[in-house]
Amino acid sequence: MEFESQNDLERDDFERELQQAFLRRPAPPSLKRKLMQQRSRQRTERLHLRKVVWERLAACLVLAALVGGGFQWHQREERRKGEAARQQVFTALRITNRALNQVRAQLAERDRDRQE
Amino acid sequence: MARDWQPDFEQLVDEHQSMVFSLALRMTGDRGLAEEIAQDVFLELDRHLGKIESPLHALHWLRRVAMSRSADALRRRKVRGMDLWVEMQDGYGANVEQRSSPLGSRLESLLTTLPEPQRAALVLRYQEDLTPEEIAATLEAPLATVKSNLQRGLKLLRAKAESNLKDFIRVPTPELRSS
Numbered sequence: 298m299e300f301e302s303q304n305d306l307e308r309d310d311f312e313r314e315l316q317q318a319f320l321r322r323p324a325p326p327s328l329k330r331k332l333m334q335q336r337s338r339q340r341t342e343r344l345h346l347r348k349v350v351w352e353r354l355a356a357c358l359v360l361a362a363l364v365g366g367g368f369q370w371h372q373r374e375e376r377r378k379g380e381a382a383r384q385q386v387f388t389a390l391r392i393t394n395r396a397l398n399q400v401r402a403q404l405a406e407r408d409r410d411r412q413e
Numbered sequence: 414m415a416r417d418w419q420p421d422f423e424q425l426v427d428e429h430q431s432m433v434f435s436l437a438l439r440m441t442g443d444r445g446l447a448e449e450i451a452q453d454v455f456l457e458l459d460r461h462l463g464k465i466e467s468p469l470h471a472l473h474w475l476r477r478v479a480m481s482r483s484a485d486a487l488r489r490r491k492v493r494g495m496d497l498w499v500e501m502q503d504g505y506g507a508n509v510e511q512r513s514s515p516l517g518s519r520l521e522s523l524l525t526t527l528p529e530p531q532r533a534a535l536v537l538r539y540q541e542d543l544t545p546e547e548i549a550a551t552l553e554a555p556l557a558t559v560k561s562n563l564q565r566g567l568k569l570l571r572a573k574a575e576s577n578l579k580d581f582i583r584v585p586t587p588e589l590r591s592s
Binding site for chain 2: 311312314315316318319320321322323324325327328329331332333335336339
């Protein structure tokens, strides 16, 4: 690296002094203790948060399942009711048809009696 | 791909707390703030531990994040209008444990008067013994900018030392250390 300097010897001395002055300082003894405490607290909070998230997710899933199941049950019930109504209509039509046939047969018999 | 090395958070703290704390201290000049920054840096390391691939990666990651967090702290302080360097010059001397020499301690104080980019480059150069290329990678800055900051910072520091430390600067280093 090239730095502007008056002469090499001075530059070396000065930079050497800088290196001496900038030696790493020992961290405060409390740093690690505080750090580990904070880490443990944050981990507990993270675990709690994760638990809450999972609980909420599970509650949402249960709710969604209930709503979905209810909706399906409602649809199935509607279909069943529709089918029952259709069967009733068919039965009514069959009865009506039979009654009409009987009336038609009676009328035909009466017409025949009159002609004789 | 399986990794041979598994990061051990506590071991990483033991190994690098001095480096992270010293970088933060020299960048901010405030012991309390430096301690806070060091804690933040290691807590962030804890969150990213799964992405750390080797001891060297951990070292580079810690250096980069320590410098970045220190710069953020300085910017926040600047926004709030606080003068860190007054605090450093007033209170720093009382707390300093291991001074190398009287000249060293004064040089360290003078460092605090340099602009932030120059201070960052000089701290990484002389505390961490990094090359300009490594400093550029750590600070995520262009190499030319780093070289210029190193050059200007050193020139400025030398000029300040010559005007403020006349008693020390011309004295040969070995005599200084013995005194």
